[in-house]
Amino acid sequence: MSVKYIPVQWNFNKYFYDLVLLICVAVYILVFIRIGTPEAGVTRPIDGAIIRMRAFGTCAFLMLTVILCIGPLARLDRRFLPLLYNRRHFGVLTFLVALTHVVYVLNWYYAFSDISPVVGLLTTSETSGQLLGFPFEWFGMLALVILAILAFTSHDFWLAFLSAPVWKRLHLLIYVAYAAAVAHFALGYLQDATNPFFMIVAGGGAVMVSVLHLAAGLKASADGEQAHKGEWIEVGDPTVIPDGRAIIVRIKGNERAAIFRNGDALSAVSNACAHQNGPLGEGRIIDGCITCPWHGFQYRPEDGCAPAPFTEKIPTYDLRLEGDTLLIAAKAHPPGTKVDPLTVPERDA
Amino acid sequence: MSNKRDDSFFIGWAAPPSPLRWFMVAVAGFLIVLFAFSAYVIAATQADPGGGSFRFDWGRQNVVGVLSLDPYPVIHVTESERFPAGHALLLSGNGKRGVQERAEPLDGQLVQASGVIINRGDIDMLQVRNGEAGLSAAEGDAATPIESEDLGRWRIAGEICDGKCYTGAMRPGQGLAHRACANFCIIGGVPPIFVSTVPVEGEEFLLLAGPDGGPIPDELMAQAAILLEIEGQVERLGDLLVFQVDPDTISVF
Numbered sequence: 011m012s013v014k015y016i017p018v019q020w021n022f023n024k025y026f027y028d029l030v031l032l033i034c035v036a037v038y039i040l041v042f043i044r045i046g047t048p049e050a051g052v053t054r055p056i057d058g059a060i061i062r063m064r065a066f067g068t069c070a071f072l073m074l075t076v077i078l079c080i081g082p083l084a085r086l087d088r089r090f091l092p093l094l095y096n097r098r099h100f101g102v103l104t105f106l107v108a109l110t111h112v113v114y115v116l117n118w119y120y121a122f123s124d125i126s127p128v129v130g131l132l133t134t135s136e137t138s139g140q141l142l143g144f145p146f147e148w149f150g151m152l153a154l155v156i157l158a159i160l161a162f163t164s165h166d167f168w169l170a171f172l173s174a175p176v177w178k179r180l181h182l183l184i185y186v187a188y189a190a191a192v193a194h195f196a197l198g199y200l201q202d203a204t205n206p207f208f209m210i211v212a213g214g215g216a217v218m219v220s221v222l223h224l225a226a227g228l229k230a231s232a233d234g235e236q237a238h239k240g241e242w243i244e245v246g247d248p249t250v251i252p253d254g255r256a257i258i259v260r261i262k263g264n265e266r267a268a269i270f271r272n273g274d275a276l277s278a279v280s281n282a283c284a285h286q287n288g289p290l291g292e293g294r295i296i297d298g299c300i301t302c303p304w305h306g307f308q309y310r311p312e313d314g315c316a317p318a319p320f321t322e323k324i325p326t327y328d329l330r331l332e333g334d335t336l337l338i339a340a341k342a343h344p345p346g347t348k349v350d351p352l353t354v355p356e357r358d359a
Numbered sequence: 360m361s362n363k364r365d366d367s368f369f370i371g372w373a374a375p376p377s378p379l380r381w382f383m384v385a386v387a388g389f390l391i392v393l394f395a396f397s398a399y400v401i402a403a404t405q406a407d408p409g410g411g412s413f414r415f416d417w418g419r420q421n422v423v424g425v426l427s428l429d430p431y432p433v434i435h436v437t438e439s440e441r442f443p444a445g446h447a448l449l450l451s452g453n454g455k456r457g458v459q460e461r462a463e464p465l466d467g468q469l470v471q472a473s474g475v476i477i478n479r480g481d482i483d484m485l486q487v488r489n490g491e492a493g494l495s496a497a498e499g500d501a502a503t504p505i506e507s508e509d510l511g512r513w514r515i516a517g518e519i520c521d522g523k524c525y526t527g528a529m530r531p532g533q534g535l536a537h538r539a540c541a542n543f544c545i546i547g548g549v550p551p552i553f554v555s556t557v558p559v560e561g562e563e564f565l566l567l568a569g570p571d572g573g574p575i576p577d578e579l580m581a582q583a584a585i586l587l588e589i590e591g592q593v594e595r596l597g598d599l600l601v602f603q604v605d606p607d608t609i610s611v612f
């Protein structure tokens with residue numbers, strides 16, 4: 011695969027998405043500092059820097075929780091797909107919010123001393139082996155470093171450079187970051203906090219992330235229950251595929267195919283878009299071409315080639331009918347291989 | 360041809376179809392409410408950091424008293440406008456620094472000191488000014504040696520804090536989140552204190568000392584800011600309790 015970077019244009023959706031994100035963060039910080047904190051019963055006010063480090067820290071945690079809910083939500087209900095589409099901006103913003111938290115911590119807890127903050131960070135948080143008092147700062151740093159790597163490599167250039175599968179695997183590190191963030195909170199703030207609310211928010215978030223992932227996983231494996239017949243995989247009744255749309259079949263492991271219907275012609279291609287692995291089967295046929303739902307790359311159904319002047323190609327699959335049942339070949343053709351479309355059997359839908 | 364299901368189709372570059380658009384607006388609204396609500400609940404339930412603070416409102420304090428160096432520099436007041444004779448003032452420098460070096464040549468002598476007070480309940484710390492004006496020998500003799508009384512061996516539950524932040528230099532100035540800062544302070548020479556969960560001889564805090572009566576050993580640093588139980592000798596020095604702890608007797612809750 012050539013290293014080629016195709017920029018995705020800015021458009022209204024992106025502006026809307028980013029605007030909502032910025033509003034969420036701004037609202038969180040303002041409500042925390044201006045409205046919530048004055049309601050806390052205190053003898054004397056909490057230090058401004060400490061209020062801010064709490065505001066930004068908890069905000070980053072909430073953002074991370076929401077980010078991790080988007081994936082399974084989109085799998086459970088396709089209407090959430092637009093959220094998935096621009097998730098990277100969400101990630102970068104989360105990194106910036108977390109970084110702000112760290113800057114406040116360093117400029118307060120690690121300042122006003124002859125010891126440099128970096129040296130202090132590495133030496134003052136000694137552990138005595140017990141869980142209580144384990145340097146929770148280390149977990150926070152781990153989460154921040156991961157978020158930094160992900161934010162830095164979030165640009166499309168890196169996606170093209172690393173290739174989509176590698177990039178995707180790298181970005182699964184977000185789960186490690188979340189686990190580290192949970193540990194950071196559990197060992198740090200939670201043990202200090204004398205009220206249960208933060209525990210409820212943090213614990214509830216972590217539980218929700220897990221439950222959603224489980225639910226989406228169950229749904230995927232239920233959808234993927236295909237009967238295997240030798241080299242062919244049974245798909246079912248082809249007439250249920252709506253015109254211009256596709257159904258997604260699992261071939262094996264992570265490999266999925268999308269079977270499209272264009273009029274009465276059926277064609278099967280890989281479900282992964284050549285651009286960024288977008289789910290082609292969730293797209294539809296526009297102007298005779300399969301159109302990716304993510305950034306709109308297009309492919310001809312019969313050979314998986316993007317129309318000229320574009321050069322992207324995706325793998326295709328053989329299809330055949332056994333009675334009224336549609337079967338798909340378990341082995342894909344190389345990208346761009348022409349396969350004659352199968353005609354949908356005549357029947358009134 | 361196109362049926363209802365098509366309505367929810369979304370392409371990155373195209374304007375979303377209108378039912379989907381309303382769905383997105385609803386999601387956006389939900390997120391904003393979620394963020395606002397979480398922020399409010401978490402912020403409004405923050406714990407009370409206590410009533411300690413810098414007393415800039417008292418103005419600069421000038422005191423005369425007897426300085427004792429071990430385990431950490433303390434002035435036992437003989438003359439002051441605000442404090443009664445015999446009151447102990449813990450000493451610190453600016454930021455997370457102690458005044459050991461400046462106090463060393465003055466051990467046991469009558470000194471004058473000047474600076475701003477940090478106060479929380481019974482605890483008073485004097486953050487001394489820089490230079491001679493901050494801390495120097497005073498005319499006269501340390502007439503009476505500071506009274507000390509052995510109160511026996513105690514096992515006390517509480518938290519190791521730095522005497523400056525806990526007293527009000529930071530609010531809150533204790534707890535795990537503040538632990539690294541407490542370590543910075545103690546390493547820098549700020550007197551560490553033990554904040555007891557129940558009053559000991561009427562006092563809620565004790566000045567910490569190592570087993571030999573000097574500064575606390577480094578190994579105690581890792582135990583700062585957590586609730587623990589520790590054993591040691593308690594001594595009354597003027598109106599201040601000093602707790603000579605034995606690090607081997609720690610048990611963490």
Ligand code: FES
Pocket residue numbers: 283284285286287288289302303304305306307
């Ligand atoms: S993933 Fe970008 S267009 Fe398909």
